[in-house]
Amino acid sequence: MAGGKVNDGPRILVFSTDKISDPAIDMAGLLKLHYPPTVYTISIPCSSAVKPRWILHALEQGFDGVFIAADGTDCPYGESCTEKTGQVVSTTMQMMKDKGMDPARLKMAAICSVCSEPFVNHVKSFSEYLRKSSNS
Amino acid sequence: MEVEKGKTAKYLKEKHEIPKQVTEHLKYFTKTKKMLLNALREEDKTIPQLAEELGLPAQEVMFQLMSLLKYGFVETGEMDDMDEYFYYKLKSNGKNKS
Amino acid sequence: MARINPEFTDELKKYGAFDANACYNCGNCTAVCSLATEEESFPREMVRFSVLGLKENLETSLKPWLCYYCGECSETCPREANPGELMMSLRRWLIARYDWTGLSGLFYKSLAVSLSAFVVLAAVVAWFGAYENFNLPVIMHYGHYFEMAAITVVFAFILLPNIIRMWWLTIYKPGVRVPVSVYFTAIGDLIVHMFTQKRTLGCEDNQLRWFEHFILVLGYLSLLFTTVVLDWFASQSLFVVVLGYVESAVIFVVTFDFVRRRIIKDQEISKHAHPSDWFFVIWLFLMGLSAFAVRLFIDLQMLDNNVWLYLVHLMILVQWALVIVPFGKWTHFLYRSFAMYFEKLIEYTRSTK
Amino acid sequence: MKKKIGVYICHCGGNISDYVDVEKVREAVKNEEGVFLAKTTMFACADSNQKEMVEDIRKEALDGVVVASCSPKLHLLTFRGVVERAGMNKYNYVHANIREQVSWAHSDNKPGATEKAIQVVKAAIAKVRHAEALEPIKVKSTKAVAVIGAGVAGMRAAIELAEAGAEVYLIEREYFVGGRTAQWDDLCITEETGKELVTRLYDEVMKHKHVTLFTGAELVDYSGSVGNFNLKVKVTPRYFKLQCSSDELQKAIEVCPVEVPDEFNFNITTRKAIYHNYPSEYPQLPAIDMKNCTRCGECEKVCSSVDFSQKTEMLNLKVGSILLATGFDPYEPKKGEFGYGEIDNVVTFPQFKRIVHYCDDKLMYKGKEIKHIAYIYCVGSRQVDGENKYCSRYCCTANIHTAITVKKKYKNIYNYHFNRGIRTYGKAEVWYDESSRLGDIYLQSFEDHPPVVEKRGDQTFVKIRDILTTDKELEVAADLVVLVTGMVPRADNSIGNLLKVPKGRDKFFNEIHMKLRPVETVIDGVTIAGASQGPKNIMESMNSALAAATKSFSLVDSGELALEPTVARVNEEACEWCGKCEEACPYSAFEKVEKNGKTIAKVNAAVCKGCGMCLPVCPENALDLIGLSDEDVESMIDALIPNA
Amino acid sequence: MNMQEPRKTLEYDVLVIGGGIAGGESAINLANLGYKVLLVEKDLSIGGKMILLSKVFPTLDCAACITTPKVSEIARHPNITIFTGTETRKITKKGEHRFEVDILQKPRYVHIEDCTGCQLCEEACPVSVTDEYQYGLVGRKAAFIPFSIASPRVAAIDIENCTLCGACERVCPTNCIDFTMTEEEFLVKVKAIVVATGFNLFDPLKIPRYGYGKFRNVLTSMQMERQLAPTRPFNTVLRPGDGKLPDNIAYVLCTGSRDKSVGNPICSQICCMYSIKQAQLLMGALPMADITIYYLHIRAFGKGFNEFYVQAQDMGVEFVKGKVGKITEKENGNLILRYEDVEAGTVQEAEHDMVVLSVGVLPNLGISDVFENEKLELDPFNFINQSDMLASPAKTSIEGVFVAGTASGPMDIPDSILSGGAASAETTSYLRRESL
Structure with missing residues (x-):
């Protein structure tokens, strides 16, 4: 779209999961819990499948932050999900540091399938953080 | 008996008498339609305005006008100052379709 | 803090209310009642108090008297809880509460007691007739004086104390303090309501019923006046004689219509008749009819040979005066008028606050 | 080869178009690379539009389609079906969610929503551009279903499945079948008692040779996926060889020294460690509760059937689908909640049912005759402060029905119902009417002002500010206070945790969609029935059990299942076999193979579930999920950036 | 064309009577298992009442989003034949798994x-x-x-x-x-029948004191449903009396339900929730409007229903406990509602510019008369009696005839769908018994 960008808040990419956190984000819409329209989701099977390079790609391409809406203990693929998602996050944060990026631009939280309000609260405060940090 | 396609109404007309109220209803509709469209030709009007002008009950104007809206003769315009009634206007028969 | 008494409805059932428990408190009855106002909302409140057995709240309330039983509430009640009949039953129950003798309650609750009272009184009259050797002039003489005496005694010793009790329950006990002067200024309402029952007109589609009631009251009171003061049966004045005929005719025609309706039950109000209702209309009808017949026999000079007719009339009269007037449905007429009067007093007090 | 893509943007009858300018979206995406046609439509899912799409695809030979509409959870399958009918590969279809995640989420910001919708659709187009035609993986499925829970819903589902032709394993954790219904006795609506209903269903279950019932059995582990679940079931023995004579059993019970609260009677009575719940209970074989048995051996001396040598067994079952009918727990009031646990004549509704069951001509509790009973409704349901916001649905009706029974069974009973608005929905309204007519008194409290139960002297009083009497304070002296407790999810949710069945806001198992897929869960192959899904009465449980049985059966019926082909894929050139993927995979889908003289990883497609856990661990970035390659994701990311 | 032409004979496994959401669910399930299904619908379109609704509670999904794909799945299923505009005239049971049905297509x-x-x-x-x-x-x-x-x-x-x-x-x-x-008559031979004839709405003309039919701004809830639906008659919600944008709307619950004086003692089970739903939708469509719901008891009992009710309260929908007694009309078309505010214990009058009567659910009579030699029993409220309600809710008094959805009593959409699923399950086992 040429010109007039309507949404000028911090852009956040959310990696949600097909069975757990994406339904929660759907439900946030259903309940008309509003959050910034600069939050975009890409839904994948499991949060532990996020590759660090995708995150870096997003940040390099212009996203201000990446939020991993993790399955947590509800993951249908097993208990190791939390730990593995954590590893992805720490690896990526290290890579971000190496590249001179603020590692706080990546955030992860477990979002259960009905955690609509927590999701909205997370992205709102994340967005607030990103806005402040980009201004400072 | 094979009836020619596209002309079957005539065939049924011979066997089936049309009730009087059906034709009367048609006349009534045609008449009110004309009245309403004429009244709107001058300027955009609200339903109470039309009712007063035409001496028809407001609910009757509402029903007929909404039918005309559905059939594509009329479209909805602005709201009045009190935010109570819509103005209705003639549809420019698709000429201005953007 | 009020304690719930679920047994109360069993007692109330003896006064006629059978269905009040079915109420689910939707308020439809109050909403359709054209006499209910924001200040005086009924009948649901009365139904509720009855179901909970809050006797105190019931006996201090005038609301049962504000209802004229058009039947709309019962007809439209979604639970068929019959609020109209409950109001009627409450009126009966209240009469029993007002009555210091306790006889009202006894008569209302037991058909056997009522019938026995009627039989005993009839027997007394028959015995009296026999005692006087069926001497017509003597019997008629006593009969006339009985009427006067009965009115005085019943009023002085039963009705007046009862009205005072009613005042005590509904005005004094709830703590309504009315300036004495208001008792006098409001008296007009008492008279108007007593003679016209004009509040009935507030009910929808009720003009005919009101009219019938109105001429019945007029007929009854004027016949009372005509027999007691003008001494109808002894009068030679053509005016008095004809007046008496007209009055008694009005009474039995109207009451005949009432009885007819209670039999065919075409209206909500006439669907649920308590024995006391039957007694009232039947005795009124018989009174009108027998008085008419007595006078007719006098005029046809047949009464001397038909003493029994006067005795029958006297029996009816005695039963009426000693059972129905002091303890039966007749009292509605009185209490209702006073309820209006008291209501006016309360309204006044409320408005000055 | 460049794709010819069709884009359809749905108004959703205003749900989208009220907040998103769909025309503007269409304008913005129509010139995107590969987009051949872009249309808006009132209802993309309507039949007429589906037909139009099929025609478009056929006529224009489209090989990529995007529908921007509601959540893919609703209609991804619908539109995959549409493109398939038109002869297109269904994996070239991409669904863009511009309703739940755009129009509804940003209904406060129309321009913002429109701009986001444009990006979301562009990202979907980008994904289609890279999408490849795939074929589903066909696997054989086992024509067997495991039904967990042998309450009435579970038994009914088992019968239905067996009649339809599946092999059924009915797995019950307790030693006896019937679940809550067996404890319930008098049921509403019919003359039949709970026990009779249980007996009837049990007899039918037993008639079917295709149903195998396991009692004292628990699902402890599972592997595999829809079509082929491998279940590990632990069966604890009853320590009884066969039915012993009733005399011997009686003696054995007498001699048992252990006495524990009887859960079947909601702890108002006690039982021995050797027990059955009621004389005609099924299976007709008592059990010894090893948790409480002291192994004193007394019973063995008097009853020849006792056999302590029986061992816990582990069974391996293979099924194609799992049907959960695990039921509910009655809410257990907290200590002090309406005097529960503190005032001795305060009981719960289930306990009250058992008390009524044990009292014949006089209603007695703790040695006192009961005349005045106060029922307090919504205990544990519709909580204003607590967590249970939901209505438990059955309690108003069940309790009123019980109150009527009590009134008819014993003399001079007075019932007082302290409610928050009676919810005898549907035909149950007649019970409410009947109980009122019998003289029951209904009192309604304000939401934030519950009734108070207090003890003064040796009398228990219930006080209320009654809505129906204009906020008047009223009180009742009650001989017994019954807390009408609602339904809560099973406290022991081990099975839900094991299978990872998601729970709803009310913490009951959640279906995918209440109307579109009411008995399915997001875990493929796992269906839910009865009160495990939320409060239900018996009839409603039966309906859901039958519906779930139909669903489970349709999964295993054909003997073959088509699985999503979105599994992991190894870039054989890049792979240097380090074994990290094998370590990461929870399903052991990787194996080490030699190919062209090189050791590489190989994916077993039938085992791989496509979770992608292996993806980030590969140091060579040699792993991809089919349909979720780096290219796919990165092109979507690019498209989501408006100035990119 | 010869009018005396012998009627055609058709053969199917199952006849489903009624193409609403419950009948449709049964038909799809049966067709998916390979049975040949004939679906007859007396109306011109399948989809029943649900397809005409706006959105559905408590998720606020649009009704069309659920019905249209279902309806389209039914329509194109190779095992389902649909006859619209068709009435079932006569059903004769000829024996186990043998029914003969006369149907008439207008x-x-x-x-x-x-x-x-x-x-x-x-x-x-x-x-x-x-x-x-x-x-x-x-x-x-x-x-x-x-x-x-x-x-x-x-x-x-x-x-x-x-x-x-x-x-x-x-x-x-x-x-x-x-x-x-x-007109065309057919003789249909089937092995089993699913009755999914749905319900009728209460006709508020039977309560003259509410003024429906006399006062143009008194609507039924179905008329409001249409006004809120995507395929609505007006461009927005308007008063039918004069096209005014309403700003003060009242809902009268239990119109024709739980009311013995109109002969329907039972609760319709859905009115509370659809009224609350409409109130929420109206708050979205007309942000300035006040909505008042006059209720007796709010029956928000299903999954997520009570939460939905609380949500409406939080949104500002006013709930007044009290049954409306009568409605009168003012000169300007506004309506005066007289009711007792039960919480206050006093009779009140309130003015609204539009009144919606939340009409109840009544049985769709007639289907039981079609059965010739065996009696299809009805319950005391004239819904189809479920002969084994607790174990086999879809069974009726005739073996081989099953009931789905609201034909057996009031129920909401999820329950209707589950009931449709149950009916198809029972039908399946009945048909399997034949092949054994």
Whole structure:
């Protein structure tokens, strides 16, 4: 779209999961819990499948932050999900540091399938953080 | 008996008498339609305005006008100052379709 | 803090209310009642108090008297809880509460007691007739004086104390303090309501019923006046004689219509008749009819040979005066008028606050 | 080869178009690379539009389609079906969610929503551009279903499945079948008692040779996926060889020294460690509760059937689908909640049912005759402060029905119902009417002002500010206070945790969609029935059990299942076999193979579930999920950036 | 054409009577298992009442989003044959797994397979009559497509109101209009029957004190449902009396339910929730409007229902406990509601500019009379009796005849769908028994 960008808040990419956190984000819409329209989701099977390079790609391409809406203990693929998602996050944060990026631009939280309000609260405060940090 | 396609109404007309109220209803509709469209030709009007002008009950104007809206003769315009009634206007028969 | 008494409805059932428990408190009855106002909302409140057995709240309330039983509430009640009949039953129950003798309650609750009272009184009259050797002039003489005496005694010793009790329950006990002067200024309402029952007109589609009631009251009171003061049966004045005929005719025609309706039950109000209702209309009808017949026999000079007719009339009269007037449905007429009067007093007090 | 893509943007009858300018979206995406046609439509899912799409695809030979509409959870399958009918590969279809995640989420910001919708659709187009035609993986499925829970819903589902032709394993954790219904006795609506209903269903279950019932059995582990679940079931023995004579059993019970609260009677009575719940209970074989048995051996001396040598067994079952009918727990009031646990004549509704069951001509509790009973409704349901916001649905009706029974069974009973608005929905309204007519008194409290139960002297009083009497304070002296407790999810949710069945806001198992897929869960192959899904009465449980049985059966019926082909894929050139993927995979889908003289990883497609856990661990970035390659994701990311 | 032509005989495994959401669910399930299903619907479109709704509680999904794909799945299923505009006249049980059914298809005067739904006939038709699919709020032509998401979405001729001018025929590009069509009778042989005949709505004319029919701004909830639906009659919610944008709307619950004085003692189970739903939708459509719901008890009992009710309260919907006693009309079309505010214990009057009567659910009578030699038993409220309600809720008094959805009593959409699923399950086992 040429010109007039309507949404000028911090852009956040959310990696949600097909069975757990994406339904929660759907439900946030259903309940008309509003959050910034600069939050975009890409839904994948499991949060532990996020590759660090995708995150870096997003940040390099212009996203201000990446939020991993993790399955947590509800993951249908097993208990190791939390730990593995954590590893992805720490690896990526290290890579971000190496590249001179603020590692706080990546955030992860477990979002259960009905955690609509927590999701909205997370992205709102994340967005607030990103806005402040980009201004400072 | 094979009836020619596209002309079957005539065939049924011979066997089936049309009730009087059906034709009367048609006349009534045609008449009110004309009245309403004429009244709107001058300027955009609200339903109470039309009712007063035409001496028809407001609910009757509402029903007929909404039918005309559905059939594509009329479209909805602005709201009045009190935010109570819509103005209705003639549809420019698709000429201005953007 | 009020304690719930679920047994109360069993007692109330003896006064006629059978269905009040079915109420689910939707308020439809109050909403359709054209006499209910924001200040005086009924009948649901009365139904509720009855179901909970809050006797105190019931006996201090005038609301049962504000209802004229058009039947709309019962007809439209979604639970068929019959609020109209409950109001009627409450009126009966209240009469029993007002009555210091306790006889009202006894008569209302037991058909056997009522019938026995009627039989005993009839027997007394028959015995009296026999005692006087069926001497017509003597019997008629006593009969006339009985009427006067009965009115005085019943009023002085039963009705007046009862009205005072009613005042005590509904005005004094709830703590309504009315300036004495208001008792006098409001008296007009008492008279108007007593003679016209004009509040009935507030009910929808009720003009005919009101009219019938109105001429019945007029007929009854004027016949009372005509027999007691003008001494109808002894009068030679053509005016008095004809007046008496007209009055008694009005009474039995109207009451005949009432009885007819209670039999065919075409209206909500006439669907649920308590024995006391039957007694009232039947005795009124018989009174009108027998008085008419007595006078007719006098005029046809047949009464001397038909003493029994006067005795029958006297029996009816005695039963009426000693059972129905002091303890039966007749009292509605009185209490209702006073309820209006008291209501006016309360309204006044409320408005000055 | 460049794709010819069709884009359809749905108004959703205003749900989208009220907040998103769909025309503007269409304008913005129509010139995107590969987009051949872009249309808006009132209802993309309507039949007429589906037909139009099929025609478009056929006529224009489209090989990529995007529908921007509601959540893919609703209609991804619908539109995959549409493109398939038109002869297109269904994996070239991409669904863009511009309703739940755009129009509804940003209904406060129309321009913002429109701009986001444009990006979301562009990202979907980008994904289609890279999408490849795939074929589903066909696997054989086992024509067997495991039904967990042998309450009435579970038994009914088992019968239905067996009649339809599946092999059924009915797995019950307790030693006896019937679940809550067996404890319930008098049921509403019919003359039949709970026990009779249980007996009837049990007899039918037993008639079917295709149903195998396991009692004292628990699902402890599972592997595999829809079509082929491998279940590990632990069966604890009853320590009884066969039915012993009733005399011997009686003696054995007498001699048992252990006495524990009887859960079947909601702890108002006690039982021995050797027990059955009621004389005609099924299976007709008592059990010894090893948790409480002291192994004193007394019973063995008097009853020849006792056999302590029986061992816990582990069974391996293979099924194609799992049907959960695990039921509910009655809410257990907290200590002090309406005097529960503190005032001795305060009981719960289930306990009250058992008390009524044990009292014949006089209603007695703790040695006192009961005349005045106060029922307090919504205990544990519709909580204003607590967590249970939901209505438990059955309690108003069940309790009123019980109150009527009590009134008819014993003399001079007075019932007082302290409610928050009676919810005898549907035909149950007649019970409410009947109980009122019998003289029951209904009192309604304000939401934030519950009734108070207090003890003064040796009398228990219930006080209320009654809505129906204009906020008047009223009180009742009650001989017994019954807390009408609602339904809560099973406290022991081990099975839900094991299978990872998601729970709803009310913490009951959640279906995918209440109307579109009411008995399915997001875990493929796992269906839910009865009160495990939320409060239900018996009839409603039966309906859901039958519906779930139909669903489970349709999964295993054909003997073959088509699985999503979105599994992991190894870039054989890049792979240097380090074994990290094998370590990461929870399903052991990787194996080490030699190919062209090189050791590489190989994916077993039938085992791989496509979770992608292996993806980030590969140091060579040699792993991809089919349909979720780096290219796919990165092109979507690019498209989501408006100035990119 | 010979009128005496012997009627055609058709053979199917299952006959489903009623193409609403419950009948549809049963038909799909059975067809998926390979049974040949005949679905007869007396209306011109399948989809029942649900397809005409706005959104559904408690998720606020649009009703069309759920019905249209389902309806389209039914329509194209190779194992399902649909007869619309068709009545079931007579059902005779000839033995186990043998039923003979007489059905009668009314002429549509349009060949369904040729019609493209182009609406040219509709445009050409000069006649305008009341549109029953918009519940009388607006007109429609005598040549018409029932509604835009109808299935089949093809034209029909309303012969009662047609002047036989022939205008439609002349413009029809595919010559699909055919006035020579006549009623057709069929004899259908089936093995089992699913009755899913749905419900009727209470007619508020039976409560004259509410003024429905007399006061134009007193609507039924179904009329409001249409006003809120995507295929709505007006451009927004308007008063039918004069087109005013309402800003103070009242809901009168239990209109014709839980009311012995109109002969319906039971609770309709859905009115509370659909009223709350409409209130929420109205708050979205008319942000300035006040909504008041006059209720007796709020029956928010299903999954997520109570939460939905609380949500409406939080949104500002006013709930007043009290049954409305009567409604009177003011000169300006506003309405005065008289009710007792039960919490306050006093009678009140309130003015609203539009009143919605939340009408109840009544049985759709008639189907039981169709059965010839065996009696289809009804319950005391004239719904179809469930002979084994607790173990087999879909069973009726006749073996081989099953009931689905609201034909057996009031229920909401999820329950109807589950009940449809149950009916298909019972039918399946019944049919399996034959093959054994």
